[in-house]
Amino acid sequence: MDGDIMTTADDGWEVAGHRFRSRLVVGTGRYKSLEETAAAIEASGAEMVTVAVRRVNLSDPKAPMLQDFVDPKKYTYLPNTAGCHTAQDAVRTLRLAREAGGWNLVKLEVLGPPPFLYPDMPATFEAAEALIRDGFQVMVYCADDPLAAKRLEEMGCVAVMPLGAPIGSGLGLTNPFMLRSIIENAKVPVLVDAGIGTASEAAQAMELGCDAVLLNSAIAHARDPVRMARAMQAAVQAGRHAHLAGRMPRNYVADPSSPLSSGLIR
């Protein structure tokens, strides 16, 4: 699609000094195989991938390693704290990840209990404060709560990432009004993270004005993940351009596309 409006008019986005053309960030979990992971990520056009450092083999060469399938020289790895339910756990996990892989730009998520794994905001604030003090650049997974998002920004998080719906639920954007409020008041990039189930929902997130979208299940759990990855790439581009184009107003009465009186046929 190079050369047409869908790629030439979008200058991409930036977080903590890292520039990306693709506004789609994808996860590396939940796929049937590392081969499928690699194929879907390639098809998505994503340049940043998030990695659950507690769950993925990044260091044992005797077993298949993610790096062998998703080249860290081609993709920005964004370590995440999936599976962490306390601030201490999340901070320790990212400190170990930085020691092992030198990563400073990280995704913080501190999850509440099942069934929703909803962001535990008190623990998220605690972990964010410790990580920022430690010199990390924190992209933080958070509730779709404008006050919490603003507080995280003011603490020094480099991006806020409110959920669309619970992780892996595929329910789409359950609270677009609060997401829009977060977006309109943010001075750092805003990404919808979690809950997107199909391409139209990714487009909707971008139409709200998100800088990018972070998703995993919608691709990995699709019947054809590679095709869904391509759909997500197109949806995120379409949503961005629709946002830039400025949609028409909603009218709750008809507005005929041609004036009624000028018809030749009376």
Ligand SMILES: CC(=O)[C@@H](O)[C@H](O)COP(=O)(O)O
């Ligand atoms: C990959 C990752 O970081 C997930 O925790 C992220 O929130 C995506 O959620 P979905 O799987 O619902 O897209």
